[in-house]
Amino acid sequence: MIITRRQARRPLTSSSSRRPGSLVRTATGVVGLASVAATVWLGLWVTPPSTNLGQLVRLLYIHPPVAWVAYLAFGVTAAASLLYLWRRTRSVVWDRLAAASGEVGVLFCGLTLVSGSIWGKATWGVWWTWDARLTSTALLFVLYLGYLALRRVPSDPGTRAKRSAVAAILAFADVPISYLSVYWWKTLHQTGTVLNPQRQVHVHGLMAWTLLLGFCAFTLVYAWLVAHRYAVEALAERQQGEGLARALAERRAEGRAA
Amino acid sequence: MAVASARSRGRLEHPRRLWVVGVIIVAAIGFLLAKGLGSSINYFETVNQAVALRSSLGTTTFRMEGVVVRGTVHQTSRGTDFSMRSHGVTVPVVNTSSPPQLFAPGRAVVVVGHFARGTDKFLSNEIMVKHSANYVAAHPNRVKPGANGSS
Amino acid sequence: MSGLIDAGYSVVLVSVAAYSAAVVYRHRSLARSLPPPTPDAEPEEEGEWQ
Known part of the structure; x- marks a missing residue:
């Protein structure tokens, strides 16, 4: 067997993926995938239809968990941003975590809007309506899309990190507004199924367990995605650093040649 | 780390594209705020x-x-x-x-x-x-399914 | 109407799977293109940067 340089190097690089942290990450991914599969199986085939929604109840096991992950992700972004801004805890770790969680949050917020729109068409009869919950969630999506765009504005990394941290914290103000909108204002959207302030869940047996599983499943997938996205952020920073060192070396070589 | 302008730029990092994206996002935020403060506060x-x-x-x-x-x-x-x-x-x-x-x-x-x-x-x-956040399993033997639907 | 339910499940699962694949692929290719962060591995990897 001919071992090329690239193949020979592979064990070297993949040895980093055998660290305990990576094992936890892989385990999270595997358990997350399995629980998403179980949620889908229970949600589509095993759980009974409900009295008021019939078969249309089935998006219950997907839409609220996805929405919860969006809130959670933006919460992690805001918390990491606070830790970055606070001098005693300032570290590039928090900036990377905020970036990683923010991107995953935008994905899940977008999926909250899409799955909600589909569920709305099936149950309410409309794809969209401008009630407070829908409007504030759409705003949340655009605010964090803006956060991701702001992160792309070329600037000194320290400045960028501070600027994005402030933006992430400001944008987070819309999370409690979106969550509490169904209690503060009259909306078409129903009130919170699980995370309601009364802490009362009106979901029957297996349906409730499937919903709980859905929450756990998508939270695990979120954690796994953020772990990978964080590693990408860290590696991209290193690549930029090395690219810069190479550019400087080339510039110096050009200078010598001239 | 100090000089970021020399780093390789992605598609979005082109200054003009960033401006376009920024304007669209700011316009969307303004539109959604207007909608939120307008029709959403007193939805019905x-x-x-x-x-x-x-x-x-x-x-x-x-x-x-x-x-x-x-x-x-x-x-x-x-x-x-x-x-x-x-x-x-x-x-x-x-x-x-x-x-x-x-x-x-x-x-x-x-x-x-x-x-x-x-x-x-x-x-x-x-x-x-409209429907509530109560999700109750439908019992096949019930006389009137949907009798306790949202109210 | 239950076609809408299937569509809701599909759009969520497909999007999350596609994003996951993109992130894992990016992670793998970056990890492969960059040498492991050991000081003595640095010089011989210079050749990788064409």
Whole structure:
């Protein structure tokens, strides 16, 4: 067997993926995938239809968990941003975590809007309506899309990190507004199924367990995605650093040649 | 780390693209804030609120919420007529759209439309079915499935 | 109407799967293109940067 340089190097690089942290990450991914599969199986085939929604109840096991992950992700972004801004805890770790969680949050917020729109068409009869919950969630999506765009504005990394941290914290103000909108204002959207302030869940047996599983499943997938996205952020920073060192070396070589 | 401008740039990092993206996002935030502070704060009037505001509402279009009164749903050539009730106040609705799948007597609905001039009727061209966050397993043996639907 | 339910499940699962694949692929290719962060591995990897 001919071992090329690239193949020979592979064990070297993949040895980093055998660290305990990576094992936890892989385990999270595997358990997350399995629980998403179980949620889908229970949600589509095993759980009974409900009295008021019939078969249309089935998006219950997907839409609220996805929405919860969006809130959670933006919460992690805001918390990491606070830790970055606070001098005693300032570290590039928090900036990377905020970036990683923010991107995953935008994905899940977008999926909250899409799955909600589909569920709305099936149950309410409309794809969209401008009630407070829908409007504030759409705003949340655009605010964090803006956060991701702001992160792309070329600037000194320290400045960028501070600027994005402030933006992430400001944008987070819309999370409690979106969550509490169904209690503060009259909306078409129903009130919170699980995370309601009364802490009362009106979901029957297996349906409730499937919903709980859905929450756990998508939270695990979120954690796994953020772990990978964080590693990408860290590696991209290193690549930029090395690219810069190479550019400087080339510039110096050009200078010598001239 | 100090000089970021020398780093390789992705597609979005082109200055002009960033400007376009920035303008679109700021415009979208402004639009959503206007929508939120406009139509979202008072998304609907309940039937009793609408009747109380009858003179000031005139024939302006708004959303009205109430429960579909049992025994009042009639199919017409143009759509479905029914009565809506909230807090003891009832208003007859003349609707010219096909109701959603879950539309049924006893359920809470939001209708879009306006009061007809000179009558107590509400003319609607859109029905949205409201439902609560109670998810109760349907029992096949129950006499009346959906009897405790949202109210 | 249950076609809408299937569509809701599909759009969520497909999007999350596609994003996951993109992130894992990016992670793998970056990890492969960059040498492991050991000081003595640096000089001989210079050749990788064409």
